Amino acid sequence: MFCPNCGRQIPDGSKFCPYCGAKLSLAGEPEESQVQTVLSEEERKKRAYEEELLRAKAQQAARVGIKSPGVAAVLSFFFTGLGQIYNGQVGKAILFIILGTISIGLMFIGIGFILYPIIWIIGIVDAYNTAKNANDALLRP
Numbered sequence: 668m669f670c671p672n673c674g675r676q677i678p679d680g681s682k683f684c685p686y687c688g689a690k691l692s693l694a695g696e697p698e699e700s701q702v703q704t705v706l707s708e709e710e711r712k713k714r715a716y717e718e719e720l721l722r723a724k725a726q727q728a729a730r731v732g733i734k735s736p737g738v739a740a741v742l743s744f745f746f747t748g749l750g751q752i753y754n755g756q757v758g759k760a761i762l763f764i765i766l767g768t769i770s771i772g773l774m775f776i777g778i779g780f781i782l783y784p785i786i787w788i789i790g791i792v793d794a795y796n797t798a799k800n801a802n803d804a805l806l807r808p
């Protein structure tokens with residue numbers, strides 16, 4: 668290679684010209700651009716992941732549609748799983764109904780009195796949050 672400053676022939680890969688002392692950016696460049704590539708690869712993965720998250724959220728929102736979080740919560744208040752049915756999450760509703768039924772059955776041995784209120788409250792909170800998140804995702808500009 669040749670020094671771009673003085674034009675003399677210098678060893679390949681020199682970082683500085685041994686004749687004039689000029690800094691040769693070419694020699695250091697490959698290393699730096701490699702670091703840049705690694706960083707942008709990481710950044711790209713992060714962005715792809717965030718996009719995937721947003722897409723999953725939007726898909727769930729589209730399934731749920733515009734719902735009233737209040738109505739969902741009230742329905743779950745009166746019957747565990749009903750708020751999930753209102754939100755269109757039938758599988759989740761069935762899960763809550765099964766868990767609720769099991770915990771009512773467990774009231775005969777006492778533990779149901781603790782378990783049922785927990786499932787009941789989780790059902791209300793989940794119904795409210797699902798409806799609210801769906802609305803937030805759908806109404807986002």
Ligand SMILES: [Zn+2]
Pocket residue numbers: 670671672673674675684685686687688689
């Ligand atoms: Zn030189």
